[in-house]
Amino acid sequence: MRAFVGLPLPDAAQDALERVQEGLTAGRQVPAENMHLTLAFLDDQPEQVLQTLHQELSEIRAPELQLKFQGVEAFGGRLPRVLAATVQKTPELSRLRDRVRSACQAAGIELQRERFRPHVTLARFPRQFQPGQLEKIVLFLQESAGFSLEAEGAGFALFQSTLTPGGARYEVLAEYPLSGRLE
Numbered sequence: 438m439r440a441f442v443g444l445p446l447p448d449a450a451q452d453a454l455e456r457v458q459e460g461l462t463a464g465r466q467v468p469a470e471n472m473h474l475t476l477a478f479l480d481d482q483p484e485q486v487l488q489t490l491h492q493e494l495s496e497i498r499a500p501e502l503q504l505k506f507q508g509v510e511a512f513g514g515r516l517p518r519v520l521a522a523t524v525q526k527t528p529e530l531s532r533l534r535d536r537v538r539s540a541c542q543a544a545g546i547e548l549q550r551e552r553f554r555p556h557v558t559l560a561r562f563p564r565q566f567q568p569g570q571l572e573k574i575v576l577f578l579q580e581s582a583g584f585s586l587e588a589e590g591a592g593f594a595l596f597q598s599t600l601t602p603g604g605a606r607y608e609v610l611a612e613y614p615l616s617g618r619l620e
Contacts, residue, residue, distance in 0.1 A: 439481050439598045440610070442494065442537050443473035444502070446557065450588035454522055454559060457509065457584055461577050463570040464520060464560035471607050472557050474504070474524060476537045476593060479546055486545055491595060491611050493540035499533045501615045502590035509559070509581040511574060516566065520574065521556035522584065530555060533593065533615075561604075591615055 446454070451469040458466045482490075505525040511517035524530070534553055541548055562574075592614040599606045 438484060438487060439600070440479040440487060441475055441596050441598060442477045442479065442541070442593060443475045443596055444504070444590045444593050445609070445612075446472050446474070446504075447588050447591070450504070450506075450586060453586050454506075454557060457522065457581060458559050460580060461520065461560055461573075463566075463573045463577070464562040465604060466560045467558050467604075471605065472559075473594075473596070473607070474555055474557055474590075476534045477541050477548055479541065479548075482546060487595065487610070490541060490544035490546065493543050494537065494593075494595060494611070494613050497533075497536045497540060497613060499536065499615050500529060502529055502533065503527070504530070504588045504590050506557075506584065506586040506588070509578060509584055510556070511578060512554075512556075513562075516562075516564075516571075517574065518562055518564075519558050520560040520562070520577075521558045522586075524555035524557065526553060526555050530590075537593065 451472050454472055455469050506522050507525055508523050510521055510523050512519045512521060538548055592612055594609045595611045597608045597610050
């Protein structure tokens with residue numbers, strides 16, 4: 438089963454990010470219900486491994502998070518693949534991510550080593566751009582440069598990801614509240 442661990446966004450943050458998307462005229466926009474901040478991409482895993490991971494994730498205790506969105510960025514180099522709202526990398530967010538990755542390792546999941554760049558994907562771009570699309574993206578990035586938003590992260594979740602021709606569909610398998618205190 439294809440899965441990941443992420444932070445779901447509160448409705449108010451989803452609404453604000455949808456308003457940001459309104460100005461984008463290139464790419465395929467991510468539906469609000471799919472917006473999240475990925476803590477660990479697990480790829481395909483057997484159900485038994487995900488059950489073990491669920492037990493490990495249930496043991497994580499961490500305070501609620503203040504998510505601070507700061508601007509919009511294109512990822513992927515000269516020909517971007519993704520447009521995302523960037524999130525400030527705080528010590529609390531980094532610690533939660535580290536704990537999630539440790540739980541994954543304890544469950545027997547090998548994760549790729551990657552730099553943590555917290556973000557919420559807003560749109561995905563095709564491999565081949567139509568004439569004028571790159572210019573539209575550059576203009577959108579300039580217009581969205583001052584975007585900022587604060588939101589509370591009250592919990593994280595284990596998601597199943599199902600790929601469809603219309604894009605990925607996410608289903609929450611389990612939720613893990615953040616307690617507001619470190620235990």
